[in-house]
Amino acid sequence: MGNGYTMQQLHTLKDFYTKQLLKDTVPFWFPRSYDREYGGFLLMRDACGTLIDDDKAVWIQGRATWLLATLYNTIAPEMEWLEGAGLGYDFLDRYCFDTDGRMFFHVTRKGEPLRKRRYFFSETFAVIAMAAYAKATGSEAVAEKARHLFGKCIEYATIPGILPSKFTGTRPAKGIGIPMIMINTAQQLRETIGDDRCDSYIDSWIQEIERDFVKDDIRCVMEQVAPDGSIIDHVDGRTLNPGHAMEGAWFILHEASRRNNDQRLTALGCRMLDYMWDRGWDPVHGGILYFRDVHDKPVQEYWQDMKFWWPHNEAIIAMLLAYLMTGDPKYAERHALLHDYAYSHFHDPHHGEWFGYLHRDGSIAQTAKGNLYKGPFHLPRQEWYCMQLLNAHLQNRQDK
Amino acid sequence: MGNGYTMQQLHTLKDFYTKQLLKDTVPFWFPRSYDREYGGFLLMRDACGTLIDDDKAVWIQGRATWLLATLYNTIAPEMEWLEGAGLGYDFLDRYCFDTDGRMFFHVTRKGEPLRKRRYFFSETFAVIAMAAYAKATGSEAVAEKARHLFGKCIEYATIPGILPSKFTGTRPAKGIGIPMIMINTAQQLRETIGDDRCDSYIDSWIQEIERDFVKDDIRCVMEQVAPDGSIIDHVDGRTLNPGHAMEGAWFILHEASRRNNDQRLTALGCRMLDYMWDRGWDPVHGGILYFRDVHDKPVQEYWQDMKFWWPHNEAIIAMLLAYLMTGDPKYAERHALLHDYAYSHFHDPHHGEWFGYLHRDGSIAQTAKGNLYKGPFHLPRQEWYCMQLLNAHLQNRQDK
Numbered sequence: 001m002g003n004g005y006t007m008q009q010l011h012t013l014k015d016f017y018t019k020q021l022l023k024d025t026v027p028f029w030f031p032r033s034y035d036r037e038y039g040g041f042l043l044m045r046d047a048c049g050t051l052i053d054d055d056k057a058v059w060i061q062g063r064a065t066w067l068l069a070t071l072y073n074t075i076a077p078e079m080e081w082l083e084g085a086g087l088g089y090d091f092l093d094r095y096c097f098d099t100d101g102r103m104f105f106h107v108t109r110k111g112e113p114l115r116k117r118r119y120f121f122s123e124t125f126a127v128i129a130m131a132a133y134a135k136a137t138g139s140e141a142v143a144e145k146a147r148h149l150f151g152k153c154i155e156y157a158t159i160p161g162i163l164p165s166k167f168t169g170t171r172p173a174k175g176i177g178i179p180m181i182m183i184n185t186a187q188q189l190r191e192t193i194g195d196d197r198c199d200s201y202i203d204s205w206i207q208e209i210e211r212d213f214v215k216d217d218i219r220c221v222m223e224q225v226a227p228d229g230s231i232i233d234h235v236d237g238r239t240l241n242p243g244h245a246m247e248g249a250w251f252i253l254h255e256a257s258r259r260n261n262d263q264r265l266t267a268l269g270c271r272m273l274d275y276m277w278d279r280g281w282d283p284v285h286g287g288i289l290y291f292r293d294v295h296d297k298p299v300q301e302y303w304q305d306m307k308f309w310w311p312h313n314e315a316i317i318a319m320l321l322a323y324l325m326t327g328d329p330k331y332a333e334r335h336a337l338l339h340d341y342a343y344s345h346f347h348d349p350h351h352g353e354w355f356g357y358l359h360r361d362g363s364i365a366q367t368a369k370g371n372l373y374k375g376p377f378h379l380p381r382q383e384w385y386c387m388q389l390l391n392a393h394l395q396n397r398q399d400k
Numbered sequence: 401m402g403n404g405y406t407m408q409q410l411h412t413l414k415d416f417y418t419k420q421l422l423k424d425t426v427p428f429w430f431p432r433s434y435d436r437e438y439g440g441f442l443l444m445r446d447a448c449g450t451l452i453d454d455d456k457a458v459w460i461q462g463r464a465t466w467l468l469a470t471l472y473n474t475i476a477p478e479m480e481w482l483e484g485a486g487l488g489y490d491f492l493d494r495y496c497f498d499t500d501g502r503m504f505f506h507v508t509r510k511g512e513p514l515r516k517r518r519y520f521f522s523e524t525f526a527v528i529a530m531a532a533y534a535k536a537t538g539s540e541a542v543a544e545k546a547r548h549l550f551g552k553c554i555e556y557a558t559i560p561g562i563l564p565s566k567f568t569g570t571r572p573a574k575g576i577g578i579p580m581i582m583i584n585t586a587q588q589l590r591e592t593i594g595d596d597r598c599d600s601y602i603d604s605w606i607q608e609i610e611r612d613f614v615k616d617d618i619r620c621v622m623e624q625v626a627p628d629g630s631i632i633d634h635v636d637g638r639t640l641n642p643g644h645a646m647e648g649a650w651f652i653l654h655e656a657s658r659r660n661n662d663q664r665l666t667a668l669g670c671r672m673l674d675y676m677w678d679r680g681w682d683p684v685h686g687g688i689l690y691f692r693d694v695h696d697k698p699v700q701e702y703w704q705d706m707k708f709w710w711p712h713n714e715a716i717i718a719m720l721l722a723y724l725m726t727g728d729p730k731y732a733e734r735h736a737l738l739h740d741y742a743y744s745h746f747h748d749p750h751h752g753e754w755f756g757y758l759h760r761d762g763s764i765a766q767t768a769k770g771n772l773y774k775g776p777f778h779l780p781r782q783e784w785y786c787m788q789l790l791n792a793h794l795q796n797r798q799d800k
Contacts, residue, residue, distance in 0.1 A: 002730045023673055044635070046697065047698075052635065052697045052698060053634050054637070057632055093794050108571070109571060112568075112571075113568045113570055114567055114568055114570050114571055115566060115567050115568065116568070117581055134777045142528070166515060167514055167515050168512075168513045168514055168515065168516070170508060170512045170514050171508070171512075171514055175483055233442070234453050234455055234770070235452065235453045235455070235771065239444055243548075271694075297446065297452045298446055298447075298452060298768035299766070300768075300771050300772055301702035301766075302703065302705065302706065302708070302756065302757035303702065303765070304764045304765075304766060305765060305766075306702065306703065308702070341757035356702065359759055359760065359761075360759065361759075361761075363703060365702055365760075366699070366701075366702045366705075367698050367702060368698035368700075371635065371698070371700050372635070372700055388554070396558055
């Protein structure tokens, strides 16, 4: 391990992710979650897969649609996956939009709206769902809907005050979440149906992250800053989300990879990873701590030291990508630490899929596999991305 | 213990709560938190009392004002307490109201608004702060402000749609928190400056709790129900908050006590306590679990099994009150379990006061003593209430 992964180890990893994705994770959810009566998916499930609520979370409906269409587009043209993506697309299109063009957050099984939020994450996940489904079906009409909704997201992300705010204007702040999700949405759009706007927007969002959120002097990626990029020295402003920042790092590494391993972007992604590994990895119990204070003060959130599934998915992708792009063995070491921690603590060997929420010591805090925020996304995306990445890497090596 | 507390044990408890309140809890906060420059209090503090943020949470500014005025009114006319209550009152009055008469939730040290919420808890805590301060100063003008604001709270609590909602009208729901906070607010108002509206309103809120939230058939107090009192069989509707329901139980027992130990109300409070003790007490590690699902399914909140300080404060009051009112030794047993768990796990023997947030196993999850939600309220109120209650009980016994 001191020299990184051997080719044999990379083959083993590729086989492992492939098997987990197709024999464990995806079968936990599908086809049993297809709602052939009302459309969309029934995804709020307990450890063994029993439905605990038939409500539908719009984020997750979009993400599941994206996943199924993406499996169809990239792994095999299974009609079952296409059928599922169609159920998801129709439900989103028919029930999840309000009359003002914005989307709901939470709807009933039949699609009646329960809650709409100030954020536009429902919209960004619908963009990638629609784009992937447009590619799967070849429908230009669906592609146009995806591009139109992406245009709305650009407006929400860039026009100050267009969406209502939780806060007054006394202490303006901005989060890294917006440029991050917009980078990933644009990347997905570009890689499925193509969109001329994407490259230059991605450039500008990466520049914003580098300029305003990445603090080289203190080796940190901020989660929230003032509009000019300065640190807001109050509890919220000091709160870091290491797993989220590592997710942002791999979006940037992915962009670097697409741009012939652009060195500046590769270095930026690796710096972000290095900084937040140091702040996020729990040296006592292993795993990634959810929140940290930039000055090690107490954070507001009392559950700050819990281990959530998704930061581990994102960090696993980030470390593998950094390793394969740079060959630096430290990324292989960190990838192995994360992979071993995650598959031994989060994975449920009895029923498949992962638990979502562990106490700091690694014991399970909550057994739901699906709820308002967790569904078939981060875990299958990680397994799918790593599988694709290793396939390409190993294929490339073989060709040489 | 099988026969309940002895008189000697009750004396010991009285001395303990008195000492904790006056030698440990209150001195942790005051006078160092008085903000003589901008008014109000600086309450966001780490374990050792270091300030971690100079922002001001409006709930907590009101609660601290109530506490200081109440200590002045009921324990001793200390000028330092009166001065502190005045700092709090002035800050609330000057900076914490929006132009529409509603209050903010979170302001800067200087009183600039940061956030306003859809709920009116800032207002209810300001009512009890103003009422107690009006009594301390004898000011009829302040008393009038308290009564006026209480009138606004009655409107917010009873006129549907007067405040914006987080949810659409698809699945209407109501929480036990509104009738509970209104009962306590009315009780405080009545006991400080008096208000003719209180008795009948308290009756109607208790009736609402009994009719719509207390489910004798399944031995449960619901946290949220449909407007007609039926259980909403979705994740949110099934979620119970045992510590909160036990707080509601003591508000009702307190009312029973004031009404010459009204038997119907005493029985109602005791049933609520019994039901939620069975659902909330953690048989594995001790302490009160934060959330439970009415059907033992997973709850949405991943931190659902944490132990928070305040449910323990409220349950300690509830069990002691139930014991002294009924003489039933089971309440003394539960009080002793709670008291021992709480003072051995939450109390900080080095710096005083309590930690707020423990993992399920009792280890400390977050070290702040004060933040946006925690400040000088539940703990000192518990110590003050139990001290007053035991004083009165022992005095009464002595007189017989």
